[in-house]
Amino acid sequence: MSGNADIQKQIDGSLKVSNQGVYQISIGNEYLEFVRLTMNDPVLTGRQILEAANLFPTEDYMLLMRQASGTLEEINLSETVDVYKRGVEQFITFKSDRVFYFELNGKRLPWGSKSISESILRYVGEIPPNQSLWQAVRDTADQLINSGDSVDLSKKGLERIYSKAEEWKLNVHGVIISSDNPTIVASEAMLLAGFDPTEDWNLILKVKDQPKKSIAVSDVIDLSAPGIEKLRLMRKEIVNGEKPLGQRIDFALLEKDIAYLNASGLQWETLLDGQRRWLIIRNYLLPKGYNHDKTDIAIDIPLVYPNAALDMFYCNPSLCLKSGTAIAQTESQQAIAGKSFQRWSRHLAPSTRWNPTTDSIITQMTVVEESLLREVGE
Numbered sequence: 001m002s003g004n005a006d007i008q009k010q011i012d013g014s015l016k017v018s019n020q021g022v023y024q025i026s027i028g029n030e031y032l033e034f035v036r037l038t039m040n041d042p043v044l045t046g047r048q049i050l051e052a053a054n055l056f057p058t059e060d061y062m063l064l065m066r067q068a069s070g071t072l073e074e075i076n077l078s079e080t081v082d083v084y085k086r087g088v089e090q091f092i093t094f095k096s097d098r099v100f101y102f103e104l105n106g107k108r109l110p111w112g113s114k115s116i117s118e119s120i121l122r123y124v125g126e127i128p129p130n131q132s133l134w135q136a137v138r139d140t141a142d143q144l145i146n147s148g149d150s151v152d153l154s155k156k157g158l159e160r161i162y163s164k165a166e167e168w169k170l171n172v173h174g175v176i177i178s179s180d181n182p183t184i185v186a187s188e189a190m191l192l193a194g195f196d197p198t199e200d201w202n203l204i205l206k207v208k209d210q211p212k213k214s215i216a217v218s219d220v221i222d223l224s225a226p227g228i229e230k231l232r233l234m235r236k237e238i239v240n241g242e243k244p245l246g247q248r249i250d251f252a253l254l255e256k257d258i259a260y261l262n263a264s265g266l267q268w269e270t271l272l273d274g275q276r277r278w279l280i281i282r283n284y285l286l287p288k289g290y291n292h293d294k295t296d297i298a299i300d301i302p303l304v305y306p307n308a309a310l311d312m313f314y315c316n317p318s319l320c321l322k323s324g325t326a327i328a329q330t331e332s333q334q335a336i337a338g339k340s341f342q343r344w345s346r347h348l349a350p351s352t353r354w355n356p357t358t359d360s361i362i363t364q365m366t367v368v369e370e371s372l373l374r375e376v377g378e
Contacts, residue, residue: 209227309348
């Protein structure tokens, strides 16, 4: 069978009573490969069921009955079963003279083989796909039973197995959300995090060791994919790479910087203040945990940039944690075009020296983003 759903389809309707008093049962092996048998008598012994399945000598076989409740019950050769009154769904046979027991979600169940697979455990216990299976292990962490795994029932002691709801997490702009489904639509993730998906947003999905990827609010995010880190939200203030009305451009940036800023949906300007050149990013959306939801970011652009490195960044209004705790190395203020900006003394690590051929405003914006996230524990 291809899976639990196929097994269930096979079993549904496997016991039928005709007007002529003919009864159908389903009988299968330890791999849950079933065949239908037609019986004339609704009251059968274990031996009669095995004989009807051509399993001889019957003494070499073990017979389990699976009831509608999911309980497994061993049927002896002389024991009778009323398939009409009890509503038996199926029988499972094993060529074995030994019974192995295991516990599944608190139920003690018999099995006729020394191992049982993850897929059969799911079927026996009616475990849905959004729940994981775990094997309790004494004196150490419990072990996850993955797809394709089997549990050894021949060891000394009773193997205890339990299921629990899976939970997948996603960082949505500093807000950790949980989902009991491994996939989630971006708009649903935004709602769970408290953001309105009907507003104009640029969505950036960050995956470890991969380039940042722009996605739409209608896109589905696979939370089970390795390396999923965060969903970054930015206001869609600029479209088509055009200069919006009112945007102040006192000096030109590199073409790759302009392309990056526009593609990121950032509202930006360049302005001259005395002898200094500033890139101003307006209404930069902050992760949760600060005393403000957004701030203006200023980056000092040296006259000989990119040959000269970009260093530090500045915020207006000034930031502290929502608890009121001050942030280290942000005590100084810098006047820019008549406004006071808080200086964040954050630098590239000594091992990551500025390279004028590869580094740019894009590099410095990663410093800004990581610095702001780090202070709130992201």
